[in-house]
Amino acid sequence: MGEIDLYTAPRLQSELTRILDESAPAFMVIDMSGVEFCDSTGMNVLLSAHKRLRERDGVLEMAAPRPAxxxxxxxxxxxxxxxxxxxxxxxxxxxxxxV
Structure with missing residues (x-):
């Protein structure tokens, strides 16, 4: 299990940017089943990717978030x-x- 926080969010940001720049998907589902914790930094990274996709008429969705x-x-x-x-x-x- 992992965390998306101040320390790991930059890696997630880089990976999402790479995917969005290289393959330009119109639809993305992020599997959150392995994430035990996500702080505001992580949420901001996800929101940023969501915004980038929406600007291209795309969609970013989440799947299987754990209770926390x-x-x-x-x-x-x-x-x-x-x-x-x-x-x-x-x-x-x-x-x-x-990553």
């Missing part, structure tokens, strides 16, 4: 910003992180 992350999304109101799936939708191509 789901609570953060609810408390901050971000559960109304992101579409959140209970599980990773089947049939989606997977991108392997290069």
């Amino acid at each position: 992350v789901r609570k953060i999304l609810q408390v901050t109101g971000l559960d109304s910003v992101f579409t959140i799936h209970e599980a990773v939708p089947e049939g989606l191509p997977a991108a392997e992180p290069q």
Whole structure:
């Protein structure tokens, strides 16, 4: 399990930027099942990627957030910003992180 926080968020930011720049997806689902904790820095990285995709008429969604992350999304109101799936939708191509 991992955390998205002040120390790990820059790696996530770099990886999301690389994916958005190189493959320019119109649709992205981030599998949050392995994330135990996400602080405001991590949420800002996810929001930034969400904004970049929306500017291109794309969509960024989250899947399978663990209870602690789901609570953060609810408390901050971000559960109304992101579409959140209970599980990773089947049939989606997977991108392997290069972190």
